[in-house]
Every structure is written in structure tokens, then in C-alpha cells.
Amino acid sequence: MSAAVLPVPRDPALGTRLVLVAVALLLLWPAIELAEFDPRKLADPGTLAVMGRFLSTFFPPATSPEFLALVLRSTIETLALATAGMTLAVLLGLPLAMLVSESLSTSRIGPARHAWLGLAARLPVRAVLIFMRSIPEIVWALLFVRAVGLGAAAGVLAIGISYAGMLGKVYFEIFESGDTRPARALLESGSARVHAFAYGIVPVALPELVSYTVYRWECAIRASVVMGFVGAGGLGQQMELSMRMLAGGEVATMLLAFLALVMIADGVSALLRRVLV
Amino acid sequence: MAVIGPSGAGKTSLLRVLGTALRPTRGGLTIGGSDPWRLARPALRRLRARIGTVHQAPPLPPRQRVVTAVLAGRLGAWGFWKGFASLAHPLDIAGARAALARLDLDERLFDRCDRLSGGQLQRVGVARVLYQRPDLILADEPVSALDPQLSDLTVGVLATEAQARGVSLVASLHAVDLALKWFPRIIGLRDGTIAFDLPPARVTRPMLRELYAAESRVVPTQDNEPVALPDARPRAVAGAPPLCR
Numbered sequence: 001m002s003a004a005v006l007p008v009p010r011d012p013a014l015g016t017r018l019v020l021v022a023v024a025l026l027l028l029w030p031a032i033e034l035a036e037f038d039p040r041k042l043a044d045p046g047t048l049a050v051m052g053r054f055l056s057t058f059f060p061p062a063t064s065p066e067f068l069a070l071v072l073r074s075t076i077e078t079l080a081l082a083t084a085g086m087t088l089a090v091l092l093g094l095p096l097a098m099l100v101s102e103s104l105s106t107s108r109i110g111p112a113r114h115a116w117l118g119l120a121a122r123l124p125v126r127a128v129l130i131f132m133r134s135i136p137e138i139v140w141a142l143l144f145v146r147a148v149g150l151g152a153a154a155g156v157l158a159i160g161i162s163y164a165g166m167l168g169k170v171y172f173e174i175f176e177s178g179d180t181r182p183a184r185a186l187l188e189s190g191s192a193r194v195h196a197f198a199y200g201i202v203p204v205a206l207p208e209l210v211s212y213t214v215y216r217w218e219c220a221i222r223a224s225v226v227m228g229f230v231g232a233g234g235l236g237q238q239m240e241l242s243m244r245m246l247a248g249g250e251v252a253t254m255l256l257a258f259l260a261l262v263m264i265a266d267g268v269s270a271l272l273r274r275v276l277v
Numbered sequence: 278m279a280v281i282g283p284s285g286a287g288k289t290s291l292l293r294v295l296g297t298a299l300r301p302t303r304g305g306l307t308i309g310g311s312d313p314w315r316l317a318r319p320a321l322r323r324l325r326a327r328i329g330t331v332h333q334a335p336p337l338p339p340r341q342r343v344v345t346a347v348l349a350g351r352l353g354a355w356g357f358w359k360g361f362a363s364l365a366h367p368l369d370i371a372g373a374r375a376a377l378a379r380l381d382l383d384e385r386l387f388d389r390c391d392r393l394s395g396g397q398l399q400r401v402g403v404a405r406v407l408y409q410r411p412d413l414i415l416a417d418e419p420v421s422a423l424d425p426q427l428s429d430l431t432v433g434v435l436a437t438e439a440q441a442r443g444v445s446l447v448a449s450l451h452a453v454d455l456a457l458k459w460f461p462r463i464i465g466l467r468d469g470t471i472a473f474d475l476p477p478a479r480v481t482r483p484m485l486r487e488l489y490a491a492e493s494r495v496v497p498t499q500d501n502e503p504v505a506l507p508d509a510r511p512r513a514v515a516g517a518p519p520l521c522r
Contacts (some may be wrong), residue, residue: 106318110300112315185336188298189409190326190353195360199349203338 022047057248061256066254070238075257078234081152082220085159089220090213092132092160093167100172103180103201104193133165141227152233159220159227169225170212177205207276211269225258279456280449282466283492288449289333291466292415296330297321303387308413311361326353329411331419331435331448333428335402339391343382343401346390350409376404381427395422403431407438414439416448420455425499428452432459453485454498467491 041047098104100122107118140158148154183200187193191200202209228236235254242250278389280288293299297313305312313324329350337346344367351369352360362368370386374476377383380400390398399422406414416435432448435461439446450456456463457477465472465480465488472488473480485496 106322109298110314112300179336179338181332181334182338182341185330185332186349186352188296188325189329189350189411190322190324191349192322192352192357192360194357195349195352195355198361198364199341199345199352200336200338203341206340233426 030271031071054248057246058247058252058255059064060246061252062249063253067250071235071253071257074235074238074254075261077152078221078224078228078236079261081155081224081232081234082159082217084152084156085161085224086213086217086220088156089163089167089216092164093129093171095177096125096129096164096168097171098193098197100129100168101175101197101201102199103175103183104187106187106193109184109187129165129168131165133169135162137162137223138226138230141230141232145231150203150231150233150237155224155232155234156226158232159223161219162173163216166214167213171209174205174208174212175201178208207273210272210276214265214269214272218262218269222258278445278447278462278464278521279460280447280464280466281453281456281488282450283489285468286466287469288466289417290469291415292330292447292449295413296415297325297330298330299342322353327330327412329406329409329414331403331406331414331416331417333421335398337390337391337398337401341390342367343377343388343390343393344370344373344386347376347404347408350405350407351408372408376408377401379407380404380431396424396427399423400427400431403435407434410442412444414444416446416449418449421451422496425452428499429458436460451497452499453496461507477501 102122103110105118106112106123110230112118125216137158140162141154143193144154144157148157178201180201182204186196186200224234225236225239228234228238229240231237235257238252239254242254280291282288285407290299294301302316306314308324309327311320311323311324312324316324338469345364348367348369355363358367359368367373374383374386377386377400380403382397382400382404385397385401386394393401399419403416403419406416414435419435420431422432423431432455433449435446446460448456448460457480461476463477463480464473464474465484467488474482482496489496
């Protein structure tokens, strides 16, 4: 074979790849230094003993009937909090995503005479979305705890606002990444934008929208713990109390309840995807 | 009228301009006595609802059912709530079936669009426009994915629909024989300019040969198209991106 005698060509991408790896390492190193991340500290006998003592209090998990009833009630509250928060987030985020979506823009058909106006009108909406998600949900929670008092309502509002910002951004990206021709064709035959969305974009993007929303719901369940620590209700608030009283067994039981919740969320997501795809 | 001409002649661009999907960079356009690009938004929407376009690649979501895809044709005429109600339960099943039946496709009424072949999908796109009952029907190579027999049926349905309701039909066609058979006015387009604009009886063979001179030595017709035009232009398949020209 003549190919055998030819010199093996060098991979032209090799140089670029080496440079990229070097740049990534160079950038990562200061980040690790700044974060004071030192794995050796983990292996330190003193540290290990402290962690061991903390973890040993987790066992056995608390199983007294009164406590289990409390955990059950808090779990349901957490579920309700996350679900209500997500509902609020979808109700806020979906219309905002539709507003910024270019595939639902009638001024881009043509393009129309003043298409830049439509483009400019989208900027403030994008700014609102960025504002909503740039403030961490825990800060929203602290704010709303002061506004509506301790309890789940503050958690619902915090999740609703900050997750609406995330949903709005990701929904909009999902709309744009799918086939936008069906929606465009409907707009070109005089459909209203909401109808073009319902008939042209939803059928294309539905599985992705649902699976992202359920994933965010799972995140909301987890976020509700963190927010519980600042008094925004649910399992998190109970967990903070137990931690403060150094009742490791109670914390362990509640962590197990959390594990169950996340597994349920995972199952719901898988089920919905199977039904909808 | 039928618009014929080699690929790249500007057939699709012409139809998109007529359908108010593309704003002409030069010159003006008057539809129904007004320039659509000077109309206010609601008026432009009402105008667009009166124009029905059959796209070369049918813009139908794969997960949508055929009945919903056909009924979507009248979204421009329906009110806010009717559009959503019909999404939950198709409000005019009989109307959608009647439109599909004319194209011999009524048995696929409740199938999802991704269960259909490219040719069937293209006929769903035609059925949507039939159901829309527009005052101006535009068809951009509406039969590019159909065999000669179904092409004839489909173009015939469009032509008789336009005639029966007294509305305009502008179709771009690749097969010259279909154009000559069904349309009272033939426009030959080449390099963005009109080469001829004649009734079919006065279109001559040299004219056609001249029109397609740059593309092939043979005039494209249905029966000899695959043989006479090897690789002259890729056959359009459903799902391919809509090309501007």
C-alpha cells in the first residue's frame, strides 16, 4: 500500500488543544488558591476527628413517632413550598420568555420597517430577568421574611422570583434552539403571538420545557432547605433547629426525607418525559 | 398563475414578498390597495390572515396531530379563547377532515405529524391552507415531495379551489407540464426578471428551452424529471430548511 510509506500526518488540532489545557490550568490555579482549597487539610488527624464526632451524632437517625410526624408535616410543607414557588416562577417566567423570544417577534418578519424598536423593547425585559436571578434566592428569602414574617410564604415568594429569572432565560433559549419555522409560518398567516406559541413552539419544545421545569422543581426542594435556615419554613427550618440543638439523629432523619423527595422528583421527571416525548 | 423557472430565479423570493414574509429592498408592493409594510400592526395581521402559504418544507411540529395542524390554518381568524379551546379539543374535526379528504389523506386525521411521510406531510400543509380559505393562495413548490399522480391531484385541488372561490393562486412549480395543464397564466422567471408572461397556449418549446438554458438542456417535466435532470437541483425533501431561492 502506498499509504504505508507516507509519513503519518500530525494532528493539526494538537497545538490548539495543548494551549487550551495550559490556559485552563493557569486560570484554575489562582481560583483554587483564592478559595483556600487545600485537600491536605482534609487528611489532617485533627480535622478527621472533628468531622467524625459531628457525623457520629447522626447515627442512629431519630425515629420517635412524634418526631416522625413532625418530619412528615415539614416534608409536606417543603413540597408545598417548592411547588407553589415553582408555579409562581412559571407564571412569571413563561410570559417573560415569550416576550424576549425572537421567534415570536412579528417585527422580525420582513423585517418590518421599525424592527429595531422591537429589539430595543426586549432589552428591558432581559434586564428584569437578569435582575431576578442575579440576586440569590436566600437574599430574596431574607427580604421576604422581613416583609411577610417567618414561614413558608417568604420561601414561596423567594423561589418564585429568583426561579422566574432562571426559567425565563432557559425557556427562551429552549424556544430558540428548536425548529422555529412552525411558529414563523403561523405568524405569517396572521396568528396571534400566543397562538403561534401554543401551536408552533410548545409542540416542538414541550419535552425539554417539562424536563427542565421538573429539574428546577427538584432544585427548589433543595433550595427550600437553605432558605429554611433563615426562617422561610419547611424542613430546612426544622433542620436548623435540630442542628442548633446538636441533635444529629434528627438531622439524619430529615436528610433521609430529603433523599426521598429528590428521588420522587427524579421519578416524576422520568415519567413525564416518557409520556410526553 | 404559475411561476416557473430554473432554481435561483427568484420564485421563492417572489412568493415570500407576496406573502408579506419578506420586505422588498427596492420597489413597492401593493396588496388589496395598500402597502402592507405601511400598515399598522393589527391591519397587517388581518391582511396576513387572508393570505395562505403552502411551504415547500411543511412547517409542522412533529409532535402535533394532523387535525390540529390543519385547524391551525384558521388561527388568524379565530379569537383568543377559540384558539386555546381547539388545542384542548379540536373544535372543527369535520372541517379538517373535509380538507384532508380532498387530498386523499382523511384517514390520517388523528395521527401525529412525525408518523407521516414527506409527501403526506406536504399534503397536510396544503390541507391547512384549504381549511384557512384565504383570499390569496401562495404555493411554493407544493408538490416537490409527491409522485406524479398525487402532484396532479394536489395541484388540481389548489387550482379548482382558487377558481371555485374566485381567489388568486400563485404557485411556483418545478414541473412545467403541471403548470401548463392547470394554470391560465404562466410566468417564466429567470435571474429575478420576467422572461415571459403568457397563457399556456402561447408558451412555446423554444421559450422554455431558453428559460432553462443555464440549468439543463431538457425542460423539467414530471415524468422525465429524474432522468433528464440528474443532480441539476437536489430534490426537495421534507424537513430540509426552506431555501430563499
